[in-house]
Amino acid sequence: MTVRTIGIIGVGEIGRALVEGLCGAEGPAPALFLSPRGARTATALADRFEDVHVCADNQQVVDSSELVMIAVRRQDRHEALAGLRVDGTKVVVNVMAGVPNDELRALLATDAPLVRAIPLPAVRERRAVTVTYPAHPAVDALFEQLGGALPVADEAAFDVFSALTGTLTAHYAYLTAIASWAAGHGIPAADAERYVRGLFENVGRTLGDGTRSLRDLAADHETPKGNNERIRTTWFDQANTTALTGALDGLLAVLRQGPAASPERTGPGSEEEPGPV
Numbered sequence: 001m002t003v004r005t006i007g008i009i010g011v012g013e014i015g016r017a018l019v020e021g022l023c024g025a026e027g028p029a030p031a032l033f034l035s036p037r038g039a040r041t042a043t044a045l046a047d048r049f050e051d052v053h054v055c056a057d058n059q060q061v062v063d064s065s066e067l068v069m070i071a072v073r074r075q076d077r078h079e080a081l082a083g084l085r086v087d088g089t090k091v092v093v094n095v096m097a098g099v100p101n102d103e104l105r106a107l108l109a110t111d112a113p114l115v116r117a118i119p120l121p122a123v124r125e126r127r128a129v130t131v132t133y134p135a136h137p138a139v140d141a142l143f144e145q146l147g148g149a150l151p152v153a154d155e156a157a158f159d160v161f162s163a164l165t166g167t168l169t170a171h172y173a174y175l176t177a178i179a180s181w182a183a184g185h186g187i188p189a190a191d192a193e194r195y196v197r198g199l200f201e202n203v204g205r206t207l208g209d210g211t212r213s214l215r216d217l218a219a220d221h222e223t224p225k226g227n228n229e230r231i232r233t234t235w236f237d238q239a240n241t242t243a244l245t246g247a248l249d250g251l252l253a254v255l256r257q258g259p260a261a262s263p264e265r266t267g268p269g270s271e272e273e274p275g276p277v
Helices: 013-024 039-048 058-063 074-081 101-108 121-125 137-144 155-165 168-184 189-206 214-220 227-234 238-257
Strands: 005-009 031-034 052-054 067-070 091-094 114-118 130-133 149-151
Touching: 005 013, 005 058, 013 031, 013 039, 013 121, 031 039, 031 058, 039 052, 067 074, 067 137, 074 101, 091 101, 091 137, 101 114, 114 137, 114 155, 130 137, 130 155, 137 149, 155 238, 168 189
Parallel strands: 005 031, 005 067, 031 052, 067 091, 091 114, 130 149
Antiparallel strands: 114 130
């Protein structure tokens, strides 16, 4: 299914990435209608891309679009969506972390199809797999253009994938820690960071090899009693594995309790600029 008009309510990092990915894809881009929230970002995108338009308010976004993405911060959802009229002919994509479709349906008082999605910033380069629930032909076709769609069977599975996104900044913190360790041993900080970036950019490229499992990739990068095996077995031991599993289990429990118990941010790129709703 081809969607010709898309609205985005909430133009933060993810909203911007979606616009850039859709406008940079092969073939004609859909017409994109952006909310005035995050005004500077929305205006800058409209200046860059001829198919991007900034609307006067969120109702105009909905009225102009076949498919509407809701990407506001969870704590802003009531203010941003109050009084919004969404008829059953629209398709609504819920990009708000930790907000289940049942709550969004009650908030919008709509019978329109609702699809949850976890787009990541790399959709701007059209190389991020986006998890969706439930499967929907128009939504999944849209995300296939941006790197791939991964529809899951139920909301419980969706929450597991949502929890995985919570590990992203921990990865950056790990890189920061090992670069800082090198700097502590006399390496100029800029040189340490440059080397660490290059080292893990190569890891990122190997992840594109889908013929090998993650376990196989790890085995292929270490030799018995070598440097990599030493760090893996002495630092990433059973205690650290248990701690990581416990942290993920804790986040998953919070996600399944719903927004009342959830931390305000559980995924990347949820921030927006302040601006009119």
